Amino acid sequence: MFAVAVSLAVLAVMVVILLLVEVRQYRTGRRMISRRRFVLRLVAGLLMLVLLAAVFVGVFVLKLTAARADPTLFMGFWSGCLIVALALVSVMMADMREVGDRLTERQHEIWRDMARFIADRGRVKDGEDADPGPQGRPRSGPRSDDEE
Numbered sequence: 001m002f003a004v005a006v007s008l009a010v011l012a013v014m015v016v017i018l019l020l021v022e023v024r025q026y027r028t029g030r031r032m033i034s035r036r037r038f039v040l041r042l043v044a045g046l047l048m049l050v051l052l053a054a055v056f057v058g059v060f061v062l063k064l065t066a067a068r069a070d071p072t073l074f075m076g077f078w079s080g081c082l083i084v085a086l087a088l089v090s091v092m093m094a095d096m097r098e099v100g101d102r103l104t105e106r107q108h109e110i111w112r113d114m115a116r117f118i119a120d121r122g123r124v125k126d127g128e129d130a131d132p133g134p135q136g137r138p139r140s141g142p143r144s145d146d147e148e
Contacts, residue, residue, distance in 0.1 A: 005060060012052045019045040034102075040095040047088040054081045
């Protein structure tokens, strides 16, 4: 049982470290994630900590390893843990959906940029664009200060 207690403590410390890293990366802007994904990840981390703490309390403090002594407390406590675990899974699924939506959005941007690039190259070959930009590329959109 000592190994289980140490495992739960190590997992809790790991979750706290990961949460702190996530907060630090979001604040410094190193990771470009939306506020919604950031909140979902914080909620998932907190639910994970609650679940780890509940398992620790249930096993080591309340000694709820068997339903013999008090079946109502046993069923109520572990049902609550199950509800927290299901909430954690649903938050993780929402985060995965956000990641998938962002991936799809980035793929659309890549294809749109590629189509624009090919269209601009086609105009240059046909001689439509008499004023190529720097490095022989046609200008698309307004000029920036460093291009002049």
